[in-house]
Amino acid sequence: MCLHRTFVLLAVLLLARMAAADAQPQGEHSAMMPAVAGPATGLADSAGLRATVFGTPPQQMAPLPDRVPLSEIDIKLPWANPVPDVFWFNKKLRVWFSAQDKPAPLAIVIAGTGGDGNTSKNATLRGVLYGAGYHVLTMPSPTFPGFIVAASSTGVAGDLQQDSHDLYAAMQAIVARLPRRVKITEIDVLGYSLGGANAAVVKAIDAKEQKLHIHRAVMINPPVSLFTSITRLDRLFAISIGTSNEDIDRLYRQLYAELANLYRASDKVEIDEEFLLGAAAVVLKTDAEFSAAIALTFRLDLVNMFFAGDLYARTGVVVDPNHPPKVGDPLEQTELRLRQMPFSAYFSRVFAPYYLQRRPNSTSASLIADNRLDIIADALRTDGDYYAQTNSDDLILDKAELLWLEKTLGSRIVVYDHGGHLGNLGDRTQIADMLEMLAGRWSGPRS
């Protein structure tokens, strides 16, 4: 039995289902979707939402190697802030490394929002990259609490430049201490979702600082404006779940009843992964349910980021800066309050107050502008070593942003018709294209 995945599935199921009654006609759900939904937004596209929730079907996965050697590296970074008691388990940054036994290029993979270094998406990329002859280092997102505590110089995650600087410094520290037998011929970076944007900015920083001599960067489903993307996710949550804890409670009760009924109708003697996979397929069916699952996944990541940010920035929204919680303290009320907080609250109550104070002449508007890929637009336009892959129905991009990416990267971006947000990561075409990009063999999208 695979307990962890069972729990994750149970979590998704128990927390992430539309509270509406079961069998509403499809039309009513579409009417509930945001008015902004356009052809490139994906918010109203069933296929895109479904792909985002369920990911690439195993049958469509790119070929994967039989065995990939793996080690876990825990590293203490000197610039990290003192570790608060409540985060005692995050003292060191944890990354995963797979070494070839001959000289090879190193691919550094960065996870998306809230992801650790060993997400299933990172593991998929590790498999294909190792199979293609790379050493592979997979890293957490700078928004993962383990990174915020052990590797962030501020503790307030979500700033594209600051986070990428911290990532770059962490990469240097790790690469310098890899075992001597590992021979690296060149370094490439890639990342998915927010990690894609981080990867590109890391390469841009390296172009100035020249510490790692990063060759190529590939962004998979990157955001263009962090602020626009989070606003879309907030709206997705408000529309598919609601805004209060009562809404979450209703969602939970509905789902609990449904799972209990499914379980009683089955001949199972315990809840296992098989049952939950089947239940997921039965319970998650409509656009609104997919939306709720996606929105809730992001919200649970935000809860961690918000908590850490509030603690480090001493903004006092949910954590009393003078009496931070200790190991034995109950945190249920704190989590309940945080669950109602959208990304916009994180921005206005933690992120902006913190950075406005530290960056003279900055304004909320300038912070928003600084968190766009525009900050490296020149490099993206002129340096032929930046690449991107995305989908026309990716829900974190609007149409203007997709156009901006296409105009800026020219033939170095490929836009697939379907896949939603990361729903085709690992499929044969995406991987074949990604490997061509990383190796510099990419000659533009096939028409």
Add this chain to the structure above:
Amino acid sequence: MIIARPHGLLGFVGALLLAGCASNGLEIRSLPPATPAADNAAAAANAEALAAAMADETTNAAAKATATDAGNAPADRPPLFTPADAPSMRTYDPFERLNRFTYRFNARFDDAIFLPLANGYRRLPLSVQTATHNFFTNLDEVKSVINYVLQFRLRYAVRTLGRFVVNSTIGIGGLIDVAKDIKMPRAQTGFSDTLATYGVHPGPYLVIPLLGPSTLRDGIGFAGDYGINWAVNVGDLYRGSYWKAAAIDIPWAVDARANVDFRYYATGSPFEYQQIRFLYVRKRLIEDAGLRRYSRPTPPPAGAEAGQ
């Protein structure tokens, strides 16, 4: 939950703790190799089985719907849960402070001792791992048989007894799971389920040292199962010196740990304790509802926390 029998492990733990674990700025741990191709093939097989089952379900559902329309709904249908019957999102945890410290102890123990042992075990040839796992699983059938009898679920009791007999003989003392291949899949139960059948609620949430997330009833159930094993004493494995106990219990625990894909604080989150608590108790409550399949669900009393 994490291991089945801590008995005999304690001395061993002390020795390992004394051996100490180096902790400077950098620690590189070699893990068993990843097997992406095999993992994906397994996922594909799962997906196909699921699709087939779903297709079946759709056909059955259609048949049932027709039956209902005709006014003769099948009588064997369990009464339905409604959202009002769901337990509170809050969990009954009067020992929370102690539990949280135990959770931390378990996390540290796992990281320093349990997981390294399990990772070492996972480097053994797959055939050795499978045989070991089958052996211990087979021993576990004994308490399942007795508990099924206590629960008056005789069909399962007979099947499980059948599995035990087949696997212990043809399966060479349980090393090979022959029964699975002749359509006798494993279905385990325990004394906690027996208590649940008689209407005992899970009670307070409890994090047991080394065992992990549990409830008072599950803790008692665990002790009860141990008692059953002691009383039956299959193959004289359950009585005797501490050395003998350790020789059985340590491989048992390591095998159990190696088969659980859970990593303490992989979430990096300070809320992990309460999230696991939430999921563990809901999982058990739904399983309880399955044990009393045909009883009508009753809404929990106002203000009651889950498990109370």
